[in-house]
Amino acid sequence: MTPRRRFWHVAGAGTAFQAGSAAVDSGTVMSALVFQLTGSTIAAGAVSTILRLGWLLPQLFVGYLAGRGASSMPFYIVGAFGRTAAIALLAIVLWTGAVAGWSDAALGAATLGLWVLYAFLSGIVGVPYNDIVARSVSSERRSRMLSVRFFGGGLVALLIAVVADRLLRTLDFPISYAAVLGIAALLMLLSSLIFTAMGEPEQKAPSKAATSFMAYLREGVMTFRDDPVFRRFVFAQWCGGAVLIAALWLI
Numbered sequence: 001m002t003p004r005r006r007f008w009h010v011a012g013a014g015t016a017f018q019a020g021s022a023a024v025d026s027g028t029v030m031s032a033l034v035f036q037l038t039g040s041t042i043a044a045g046a047v048s049t050i051l052r053l054g055w056l057l058p059q060l061f062v063g064y065l066a067g068r069g070a071s072s073m074p075f076y077i078v079g080a081f082g083r084t085a086a087i088a089l090l091a092i093v094l095w096t097g098a099v100a101g102w103s104d105a106a107l108g109a110a111t112l113g114l115w116v117l118y119a120f121l122s123g124i125v126g127v128p129y130n131d132i133v134a135r136s137v138s139s140e141r142r143s144r145m146l147s148v149r150f151f152g153g154g155l156v157a158l159l160i161a162v163v164a165d166r167l168l169r170t171l172d173f174p175i176s177y178a179a180v181l182g183i184a185a186l187l188m189l190l191s192s193l194i195f196t197a198m199g200e201p202e203q204k205a206p207s208k209a210a211t212s213f214m215a216y217l218r219e220g221v222m223t224f225r226d227d228p229v230f231r232r233f234v235f236a237q238w239c240g241g242a243v244l245i246a247a248l249w250l251i
Contacts, residue, residue, distance in 0.1 A: 001198060001199060003136075003137075003138065003141075005198075006136040006137060006198055006201075007136075007137055007141060007145055009136075009194055009195065009197065009198035010133055010136055010137055010145055010149070010195070010198070011145050011148040011149045011152070012194050013191045013192070013194040013195035013198075014145075014146075014149035014150075014153060014191070015148070015149050015152035015153040015156060015191075016153075016156075016187050016188070016190045016191035016194060017153070017187070017188060017191035018149065018150065018152075018153025018154070018156070018157060019153050019156035019157045019159075019160050019187050020160075020183075020184045020185070020186075020187030020188040020190075020191060021184070021188075022153075022157035022160050022161065023160050023164055023180050023181065023183055023184035023187070024087060024118075024181060024184045026047045026048040026050075026051045027047075027048060029164070029177070029180060030047045030115065031044045031045070031047045031048070032044075033111060033174070033177045034046075034047055034108060034111060034112065034115075036104075036173060036174075037104045037105075037107050037108035037111060037174070038104070038105070038108040038112075039104075043108065043112065046112075047115065050112075050115055050116055050119050051115075051119045051122075053119065054116065054118070054119020054120040054121075054122060054123050055119060055122055055123045055126065056123065057120070057123060058120055058123030058124050058126075059123055059126050059127050060217075061213075062075055062079075062123070062124050062126070062127045062128070063127045063216070064213050064216045066127050066128055066131065067216070070203070071200055072127070072128035072131045072132055072200060073128065073132065073196065073199075073200040074128075075124055075125075075127065075128040076124075076125055076128040076129055076132065076195070076196070077192075077196060078121075078124055079121050079122065079123070079124030079125035079128070080125050080188070080191070080192040080195065080196075081189075081192050082121035082124070083118050083121040083122045083125070083188065084185055084188040084189045084192055086114050086117045086118035086121055087114075087118055087181055087184050087185040087188060088181075088182070088185035088189075089114060090110075090111060090114040090115070090118070090181055091178045091179075091181035091182040091184075091185060092178075093107070093110050093111075093114065094107060094111070094174045094175070094177055094178035094181065095175055095178040097110070097174070098172070098173075098174050098175045098178070107174060129195075132195075132200055132201075135200075135201045135203065136198065136200075136201055156187075160183065160187075163183065164180045164183070167179045167180055168180065
């Protein structure tokens with residue numbers, strides 16, 4: 001596949017995912033759904049915390065395993081299609097539960113359980129996605145690709161927001177949320193298909209893998225200690241995560 005086609009595959013997949021993730025935003029859609037089902041501000045506030053923890057924790061282990069293997073795409077496939085299935089299953093559960101007359105407490109517990117699954121499956125994607133993108137799009141074109149992804153994804157997300165608002169106003173609860181999550185699952189599936197269709201470029205040189213998981217962790221600690229740029233980046237990520245986690249508790 002030519003570099004130009006890889007560029008548009010990555011940008012297209014990112015655009016579709018950004019639009020789909022807007023329909024399951026932890027600070028709006030999902031927190032509102034959980035609050036209406038449980039009536040608990042703690043449960044609603046935990047939605048963003050779960051997503052952040054699920055995004056970060058698996059990367060410790062996936063980074064080690066992916067570094068020891070010859071390919072990152074299998075990890076991406078598990079995470080990307082897994083999180084899509086989790087959201088699709090949640091939509092089905094909400095729809096089925098509404099028709100069958102399940103209690104809000106039962107639907108709330110199922111929603112939180114599947115949200116945990118979605119969060120941790122999403123965390124599997126981070127490392128392989130960034131590795132494949134780094135080898136698919138040259139550094140001088142990467143900023144352009146990100147601008148296309150975020151601008152295009154933002155435009156589609158606005159359209160999704162209009163559709164979601166219409167569904168939430170016209171359909172009964174929680175079928176309205178099931179419909180919104182169904183749209184999110186379709187967009188995430190489209191994103192996963194576009195990205196995997198691109199394939200994975202061959203590595204120019206075999207990566208130097210740590211001999212054990214503890215050695216891998218020690219390398220991370222040494223990099224954090226010796227590289228000031230990496231250290232500032234980590235601090236920035238911690239601060240950003242803290243803001244996202246704390247925001248819902250303050251609203």
